[in-house]
Structures are given as structure tokens and as C-alpha cells.
Amino acid sequence: MEPCSHASQSNTWGMAFNMPRRSQGRTRYVLQKITGGICVMVDFSNAEDRKCFRHTASHIMAQAVKRLWPETKLAIGPAIDDGFYYDFDRDEAFSEADLKKIEEEMKKIVKEDLPLEYYELPREEARKFMEEKGEIYKVQLIDDLPDEATISFYKQGDFTDLCKGPHVESTGEIKAFKLTSIAGAYWRGDSKNKMLQRIYGTAFPDKAQLKEYLDKLEEAKKRDHNKIGRELEYFTTVDYIGQGLPIILPKGAKTIQVMQRWIEDLEASRGCELTMTPYFAKRDLYKISGHWDHYRDGMFVMGDKADQDDETKECFALRPMTCPFQYQVFLNRQRSYRDLPMRLTETSKLFRNEDSGEMHGLIRVRQFTISEGHYILRPDQLESEFKECLDLAKYVLDTVGLLEDCTFRFSQWDPANPKNKYEGTKEQWEKAQDTMGKILDDLGVKYDIGIDEAAFYGPKLDIQYKNVFGKEDTLVTIQIDMLLAEKYGMEYVDADGTKKTPYIIHRTSLGCYERTLAYLIEKYAGWLPxxxxxxxxxxxxxxxxxxxxxxxxxxxxxxxxxxxxxxxxxxxxxxxxxxxxxxxxxxxxxxxxxxxxxxxxxxxxxxxxxxxxxxxxxxxxxxxxxxxxxxxxxx
RNA sequence: GCCAAUGUGGCUCAGGGGUAGAGCAAUUCACUCGUAAUGAAUAGGUCGUGGGUUCGAUUCCCACCAUUGGCUCCA
Structure with a gap:
């Protein structure tokens, strides 16, 4: 999902020259190749080609906005999975009525059938060009391009945008489109930056396909768990109880109970031992793990703010995860290599102080229930136990019917993370990630890589799921942790009599029950198995x-x-x-x-x-x- | 936390500066019925909460709370 404003290095758009301007068949279009007037036929059923098409739609939208409100500054405007967006900086907020105006202007631009012209400029000229237009965001984008980058532009009539392309040949190709929503979005995705206004839209080669898409969207929304989950009395919320704190009604509670009993039996049958640990602890516990430093904002800490940092006062916090509690089970006495693997599980209530704008039905809440496991292992057991965890997760997801719609994400650290998110050394991280990568490849798991998505203590395999609005969240996670055992002084006596630090796998088997219930309601439109x-x-x-x-x-x-x-x-x-x-x-x-x-x-x-x-x-x-x-x- | 929209009886919604209206649901009565709505009657709302403007606010303004779509975050 690259923003439009990058120059590019290579392309995959084929080499055909001088193809007909309008192609035969309604889903085939002529694209203009990024390196100049070279064109190639593409197919709307191909995801990359669709992006090209919608990218042009986003330019048309930007052109319309500039025509209507010339003072508006342009940021970025890429194509996304089902459409496109463009980020604008304008003092006045866009209204629903403005969207209609923009759509009208876009129609005109389509009718004008403006050809897209490609050209390149040397860095200094490109910079000057955007500076003169007052496009401060574009200037920043140019400045951030690497030295060797080609700086390219696309011009359509009175509108020119910094862009790596590719684009369709003319604005006339965008036969059907609709602007769907307005949202705030930070410049460069950083909450310290100014919030811009993002307009989302989608585009299709003809009206029938647009209508089909919009109808499908409407149909999907009818499954929204937040609506039918309430109608069918799975859950409700109460203003004076608070955000992210749903009341699970008898029907929801029964389904969760059935799932929980099933999971706990399943875990027991796979050699897990159940623990019951406290729901809160003194801050000392979280200080050892690093949670106090890294995630204090995300925790519910009890007592006066002033006392929280006063070492002479006792201070408790509700648990945001179970790991440090379960480690105490291992630490209860001296352990031998013969005790490992130790597979500890617990169906826990967890408490996380999510930001107020984050809560969503049962999918994102402040208190939730999760069947967590912490597998404490010798190094030689890491691979087989990881496989066991993945096998369990896949079996569970397959049984409830969610597996087929899941995607796998290998969540890695980002050494350049500006917020000092990660603990541990480069060596430890590389070792953990290499190990996980090897296991995943051995198992033939198809995954995407998520840079900067790791936990602060280790890489994760996140099993992701999308709700009816297409928003993705983690359903199940399996994590390799090579740091926390050492912090808690966990050791076992190995066969040779020496003390060794174990590895730990953190894993969930059925994610969190509230979220899973939400996805099940949506998947089955309320008709749960x-x-x-x-x-x-x-x-x-x-x-x-x-x-x-x-x-x-x-x-x-x-x-x-x-x-x-x-x-x-x-x-x-x-x-x-x-x-x-x-x-x-x-x-x-x-x-x-x-x-x-x-x-x-x-x-x-x-x-x-x-x-x-x-x-x-x-x-x-x-x-x-x-x-x-x-x-x-x-x- | 940020940007925006929304908030009227259990639900879906209408209305609008002079203390509110419909359908469904609920309750009661009659009907005792064979595969997607029997009929009648009754009851139910200080219009999210708190301030302000006004002779008067549910309607206008402000703040807060909640819901929704995004952004950021997500151990």
C-alpha cells in the first residue's frame, strides 16, 4: 500500500507498445506505464491492476477538491484493498454535502476525459515546483525520497501530482465511483503530527460492479455483531458502566461457557496444567517484566496517581496479561530439565485501559477473557512445542469455522522503533526471529511479515481475522519469548548439572472469547453452530x-x-x-x-x-x- | 487520545423555541389456533447527562457521557 507520491524503481506492467486506446471487454483497460508513454493491457480482476485504476480515481478526487477549494493542501492518496483515499489539509471540515459536491466535480473530470501525462523532473526542479504551489507535504515527500529515486509526476488537465504511478490512460476510464466516508488521519500516521482529513472512496469500471460492491457491503453490515449481537441478546452495554465493558447476557454467556469448557478440556488433553492466579498484583511484579515501563498507560493502576510512583506506598494494578503470574508457578521450587516442558494454561480475565476511541462492540473491550498458555521449555523443545501450539490453534479455529478466513502474520521487531518499544539485544532478537522463521517455513505456513508488530519481549505469529467492515484484528497469537525468563530469574538444572534459562512460548488457543464470539456471530449471521x-x-x-x-x-x-x-x-x-x-x-x-x-x-x-x-x-x-x-x- | 457523525419510550424512526407522535415489542382481555405476524384495549418518554441563552429549551449554544466510522495504539 505505497502512497502515490513515491518515485519508483521498477515495475511489473509488461512491455507492450502502442496498444489500442480503448480495449475490448468491459473489464480490460489500457494502463499508462510509469516510465513514459508505454502502455499495457491490464485486467480489473487482478488486484494490482485494480489498484492502478483506483489510484487514478484518487487523483481525480484530489483534482476535484483542488478545483472546489484551491487552498486545500494535498498529502497522500493511495489505492487500498477495496478503493482509495486521499488525505487533505484544509481548515474547514469536509461535510457530507461536500462529498456530494466533490462527486459532481469528479463526474465532470471523468467526462472531460483528460489523458494522464507522465514526466520526470530533477530533484531541485521538482521541489521548486511543489514549493511554488504551496504543497508543503509534497515537498516533504520529495525531500524524503532516496538520492537515486526517479521523481515522477502525472498530469491530467489542470492537475499535477507527484506520483510513481502507474495510472490508467485517461480520467474518462473511471466510469463508476462513490465517496464513502470522511475520517481523520495523522500526517505520516504519527499522532504527534497534524491530523488531516481523509476521504475514502471506491471506483469500478462500470456502474453495475459498483452497485454490486455497495450492495455486498450493505449485506455484510447486516451481520455486524454489534447490531445483531445486541438484537439477539448476546450482550449489551450500559452508559454508566463504561466503554469497553459489555454485559454478556445469558445467551452470550452460555456460548462462551461452552467454548471455554471445550478449550479447557482440549488443553488438558494436550498435556496442559490449569492454574488460577490473582487478577491484580503489586506494581513490583510488572516492574520486573517491563510492563510497568512499557505499558503502564495501558494498565488500570489503582490508587492516587501521586501514590503510584511513591515507593513507600503500596500500589496495585489489574493484570493486562497472565505471563508474570504463571511464571511464579515455575519459580515455586527448583526445576529440573525433566520438568520441562511445563505447559501452564489459565482462562483469565484481563484488563487493558484502551484509548477511548478504540472500543468496538465485543471485538475491542477493556475487560476480556482469554485462554492463555505459557509453555516453559528447554531450547531443544522449542520447535516441537511451537508446532504443537500452532496445531492446537489451527484445530480450534478450523473446528469453529474461522480458519479458512484467517491470515497469518509474522510480527517482527523494528530496530529503528523511535519509542524504544523493545527490550533485549539485537542478538536475542535475531535469534528469536530466525528460530520462528525457520519453524514457520518448515511448517509451510504462508505468512505476511509485520515489521514493528512484535511484542516488546519477542516476535509473534499472529493469526488475523477481518470483521464485516474489513477491519483486521488478532484472533490468536503465538509468541517466542527469550527475555522474560531471565528477568524473573527462571532457571532449571540441566542434565549436566548446570543451571540454564528456559525459553517461553506465550500462546492463546482461542484468542479472546468476547472477540471470537463477535466473529462467530458475523460469520454465521447469528446462526451459530x-x-x-x-x-x-x-x-x-x-x-x-x-x-x-x-x-x-x-x-x-x-x-x-x-x-x-x-x-x-x-x-x-x-x-x-x-x-x-x-x-x-x-x-x-x-x-x-x-x-x-x-x-x-x-x-x-x-x-x-x-x-x-x-x-x-x-x-x-x-x-x-x-x-x-x-x-x-x-x- | 485525535478527526467526524449520531443520541427522541425495549426496538425502528417522525417531529420540532410554547413541557412529544407512529409502527413493532410489552401488559390485559378475548380467540385455542398445524408451520414466518389473530383482534381489541391499556400502559410506557423530565427527548443521553449537566450547564448556559430565553418569559419559556427536547429543539439554539457549551461541556461531558455513550454509540458509530476512521487515525494512532493494541503486552
């Missing part, structure tokens, strides 16, 4: 005279371990079905005279359809099979 659904079946008596039998059936199924309710209101069967369906109960058991007489239930299922009348035991057997196999359906 039956094994984890709060209400697995609802019994619907046709009339009041069938209520006794309904409860008989409920009693039987409940005793078998199923979660079943009875709708005993004096309503018509149609209404009961409608409401149960809206509440996304998968199995509806209608009981009337026939069923009472036959000791059956008439089963109407969300996915299997009408299953006819079944003896209660037969239905129970089917349901058991579905639950045991953790069957899931695409929605």
Missing part, C-alpha cells in the same frame, strides 16, 4: 392443551444435556415459528395432537428443512450426532 448455540431447539405447542407434553419433551431433552426451551404463550403456531426463526433457533419442534398421540415431534430445521415427525429419541439421536460432530453450515 448448534453445539455452541445457547438455545439448540425450541418446542412450539400448537395450542395450550399441548403445553404439558411440550414440557415433557423439554424435560427429556434437557436431561440428555440439550439446551431446549418451550414457547408456551397462547399464540398461533405461525407467530411462534416466525419469532423463533428471527431469534435464530435452528431446530423448531412443533407438537400438536398428532405428536402427543405418537410421542413424536415435528421437526422444522433451519438447514435441513422439514424433517417430518420423529420419535423424541430419534430426534435426540440426530441432535446428538450434530452436536458431537460440531456440524456447521455456511450462512
Amino acid at each position: 448448534v453445539w455452541m448455540a445457547a438455545e439448540q431447539a425450541r418446542i412450539l405447542p400448537i395450542s395450550d392443551s399441548h403445553i404439558d407434553y411440550a414440557y415433557e419433551v423439554k424435560d427429556k431433552l434437557t436431561k440428555m444435556g440439550f439446551r431446549v426451551e418451550v414457547d408456551d404463550r397462547s399464540e398461533k403456531i405461525g407467530k411462534k415459528i416466525r419469532e423463533a426463526t428471527k431469534e435464530k433457533v435452528q431446530y423448531l419442534l412443533v407438537v400438536g395432537d398428532q405428536e402427543v398421540a405418537d410421542k413424536t415431534v415435528a421437526v422444522r430445521a433451519r438447514f435441513e428443512g422439514d424433517m417430518g415427525s420423529l420419535p423424541v429419541d430419534d430426534f435426540a439421536a440426530k441432535l446428538k450426532e450434530i452436536v458431537d460432530n460440531k456440524v456447521r453450515h455456511e450462512v
Whole structure:
């Protein structure tokens, strides 16, 4: 996602000359190659080509803004996954009405069918050009380009932008576009810099594709867990309890409980030992780990601010993670190499003082629950245990159905991090990262590299997931830590009688339950797989005279371990079905005279359809099979 | 924390300087019904909170709180 304003070194845009100006087929377009008038055909179904297309759309937007408000300063305007944006510096805030104006002006520019002209300038001339135009951000961008860089520009009519390209050949190509939102964004992504105004938009070669995209977006939003999770009574929030502190309602709590029991059993079956450690501790504990120095702003520290730094006063903080607590288990007595690996797990509540603008439904909260593990290891166990952790995570994610949409990120340190984020030496970091890289490559894990995404104590494999708005967060993380054991004085006696410092893997098996529940609600549009659904079946008596039998059936199924309710209101069967369906109960058991007489239930299922009348035991057997196999359906 | 939008009964929304209205939901009554809404009646809101302007504010202004989309952050 390079900003438009970089000069470039190479390209992958092919070598064809003098291709026709308008190509055949609606998804094929002629692009202008960055090094001059060389053109090549590209395909909108190709991600790189789409970016080229939308990059031109962002230039058109910038041109429109400059026409409407010439005093506006331009920052950067790249194409992104589903569209583009441009950052502007303008005293007055853009309004929704302004977006309409900009769109109108953009339409004009498209109609003008302005060709994009490529040219290069020597550094000094480029600088002077932008300086004269008052484009202070562009001047900064030019100054930051490496010496050997080619400084290139694209001109379309009355508008010229510093840009490495490539672009489509003419503004006339951008047939369909829409500006979608306005947001604040810091210049160069640094919160110390001025906040600019970012306008997001998207563009397509024709109106039909644009409409299809916008419709799809609307459809996705209908799955928003923050909406249906509240409607379906999984959770709610209360103003006077506070941001990021959701109330998990009975349905949400049941699903989380089912998942938690499953995970804890799974962990136990894989050789983990459960611990129960305190939810808060004196600041001393966090000082050893480094959390007090690195993440104090992110912690809930108790007591007066003045006392927090007063060593003569006792000061407690809620835990933002479990690691230093679980290390005390290892430290409880002297350990031998024979004690390792020691696999400690705990389903913890964690508390993190997120910035106020960060909270989002159940995905980003201030108190959450996580099944954490800390594996304390000898060096020779690192690889196999890492594999074990990854295997566990993949098994878990696959079982709940989220794995197929996950991406893997190898999160590394950035030695140049200006905020002094990382602890440890260059050697330690390189060793940890080399080790993790080797393990990942051995396992054939396909990953992206995230520079400056590591924990302060080590590199991470982050398993990422996107919500319905396309926003990505970490679902599961597996981290190699070669620093903290030493800080806490953790040692084991090796076979040769010498003391050694162990390695530690920090890992989660199912990320945090609140976040996972959110993703599951979105993935299944509320129709959670039956094994984890709060209400697995609802019994619907046709009339009041069938209520006794309904409860008989409920009693039987409940005793078998199923979660079943009875709708005993004096309503018509149609209404009961409608409401149960809206509440996304998968199995509806209608009981009337026939069923009472036959000791059956008439089963109407969300996915299997009408299953006819079944003896209660037969239905129970089917349901058991579905639950045991953790069957899931695409929605 | 920063930029912006939003905040009217449980939900979806209308209204608007003279103390509020609809549909759904809820409650009550009648109906006892065979696969996506039976009917009638009743009740429910100091219009997010606190200040200010005004004879008078839910409506205008300010601050705060919460929600939403971004940015930054995310052990």
C-alpha cells in the first residue's frame, strides 16, 4: 500500500507498445506505464491492476477538491484493498454535502476525459515546483525520497501530482465511483503530527460492479455483531458502566461457557496444567517484566496517581496479561530439565485501559477473557512445542469455522522503533526471529511479515481475522519469548548439572472469547453452530392443551444435556415459528395432537428443512450426532 | 487520545423555541389456533447527562457521557 507520491524503481506492467486506446471487454483497460508513454493491457480482476485504476480515481478526487477549494493542501492518496483515499489539509471540515459536491466535480473530470501525462523532473526542479504551489507535504515527500529515486509526476488537465504511478490512460476510464466516508488521519500516521482529513472512496469500471460492491457491503453490515449481537441478546452495554465493558447476557454467556469448557478440556488433553492466579498484583511484579515501563498507560493502576510512583506506598494494578503470574508457578521450587516442558494454561480475565476511541462492540473491550498458555521449555523443545501450539490453534479455529478466513502474520521487531518499544539485544532478537522463521517455513505456513508488530519481549505469529467492515484484528497469537525468563530469574538444572534459562512460548488457543464470539456471530449471521448455540431447539405447542407434553419433551431433552426451551404463550403456531426463526433457533419442534398421540415431534430445521415427525429419541439421536460432530453450515 | 457523525419510550424512526407522535415489542382481555405476524384495549418518554441563552429549551449554544466510522495504539 505505497502512497502515490513515491518515485519508483521498477515495475511489473509488461512491455507492450502502442496498444489500442480503448480495449475490448468491459473489464480490460489500457494502463499508462510509469516510465513514459508505454502502455499495457491490464485486467480489473487482478488486484494490482485494480489498484492502478483506483489510484487514478484518487487523483481525480484530489483534482476535484483542488478545483472546489484551491487552498486545500494535498498529502497522500493511495489505492487500498477495496478503493482509495486521499488525505487533505484544509481548515474547514469536509461535510457530507461536500462529498456530494466533490462527486459532481469528479463526474465532470471523468467526462472531460483528460489523458494522464507522465514526466520526470530533477530533484531541485521538482521541489521548486511543489514549493511554488504551496504543497508543503509534497515537498516533504520529495525531500524524503532516496538520492537515486526517479521523481515522477502525472498530469491530467489542470492537475499535477507527484506520483510513481502507474495510472490508467485517461480520467474518462473511471466510469463508476462513490465517496464513502470522511475520517481523520495523522500526517505520516504519527499522532504527534497534524491530523488531516481523509476521504475514502471506491471506483469500478462500470456502474453495475459498483452497485454490486455497495450492495455486498450493505449485506455484510447486516451481520455486524454489534447490531445483531445486541438484537439477539448476546450482550449489551450500559452508559454508566463504561466503554469497553459489555454485559454478556445469558445467551452470550452460555456460548462462551461452552467454548471455554471445550478449550479447557482440549488443553488438558494436550498435556496442559490449569492454574488460577490473582487478577491484580503489586506494581513490583510488572516492574520486573517491563510492563510497568512499557505499558503502564495501558494498565488500570489503582490508587492516587501521586501514590503510584511513591515507593513507600503500596500500589496495585489489574493484570493486562497472565505471563508474570504463571511464571511464579515455575519459580515455586527448583526445576529440573525433566520438568520441562511445563505447559501452564489459565482462562483469565484481563484488563487493558484502551484509548477511548478504540472500543468496538465485543471485538475491542477493556475487560476480556482469554485462554492463555505459557509453555516453559528447554531450547531443544522449542520447535516441537511451537508446532504443537500452532496445531492446537489451527484445530480450534478450523473446528469453529474461522480458519479458512484467517491470515497469518509474522510480527517482527523494528530496530529503528523511535519509542524504544523493545527490550533485549539485537542478538536475542535475531535469534528469536530466525528460530520462528525457520519453524514457520518448515511448517509451510504462508505468512505476511509485520515489521514493528512484535511484542516488546519477542516476535509473534499472529493469526488475523477481518470483521464485516474489513477491519483486521488478532484472533490468536503465538509468541517466542527469550527475555522474560531471565528477568524473573527462571532457571532449571540441566542434565549436566548446570543451571540454564528456559525459553517461553506465550500462546492463546482461542484468542479472546468476547472477540471470537463477535466473529462467530458475523460469520454465521447469528446462526451459530448448534453445539455452541445457547438455545439448540425450541418446542412450539400448537395450542395450550399441548403445553404439558411440550414440557415433557423439554424435560427429556434437557436431561440428555440439550439446551431446549418451550414457547408456551397462547399464540398461533405461525407467530411462534416466525419469532423463533428471527431469534435464530435452528431446530423448531412443533407438537400438536398428532405428536402427543405418537410421542413424536415435528421437526422444522433451519438447514435441513422439514424433517417430518420423529420419535423424541430419534430426534435426540440426530441432535446428538450434530452436536458431537460440531456440524456447521455456511450462512 | 485525535478527526467526524449520531443520541427522541425495549426496538425502528417522525417531529420540532410554547413541557412529544407512529409502527413493532410489552401488559390485559378475548380467540385455542398445524408451520414466518389473530383482534381489541391499556400502559410506557423530565427527548443521553449537566450547564448556559430565553418569559419559556427536547429543539439554539457549551461541556461531558455513550454509540458509530476512521487515525494512532493494541503486552
